[in-house]
Amino acid sequence: MGLVVARGELVFSWPTVSKSTIEICVLGNNSYVTMTGTSTLDKREMIERWDTVFRSLAAEPRRQLVVSLMEAPQDRELSLPEAANPPSLLMEPATLYSELIHVHLPVLEDAGLIEWEREPLCARRGPQFAEAASVIESIHANADELPRSLSEGCQRLEAHRQRQNL
Secondary structure, eight states, X not given: OEEEEETTEEEEEEEOTTSOEEEEEEETTEEEEEEEXXXXXXXXXXXXXXXXXXXXXXXXXXHHHHHHHHHSOTXXXXXXXXXXXXXXXXXXXXXXXXXXXXIIHHXXXXXXXXXXXXXXXXXXXXXXXHXXXXXXXXXXXXXXXXXXXXXXXXXXXXXXXXXXXX
């Protein structure tokens, strides 16, 4: 992934398997996604992957698990439900355990972001893990640009914002 800052624009750039490039450009409050060097079918596949990644990151326990896996060594399996329990919103372990098995882990697995086992309950990075990790990394890297309504109360984003403002 490349990051370019020019003329007040932030541009994130990812090469894809099909030798095309996906770019997200953020200019002030506006952003857009472009993809170069692809056919219409490739563009549809790219859009579907983006939709899949965003759906996969749409719940806090799933985001927390991705962050926990990002912070762990690449080949490490993490115990659940601990690794998916957000520190700012600790959930009852029995409730989270049930939600993980019936909702969150299947969503992440279907997207190729994780692989998991039921006994003992654990998860590890899946073949497409880098897609979700790059989105989370981009959010963290641009914590200062996020509206307060999306970052207040998020310990990780607030800490990142404070480090950048030192």
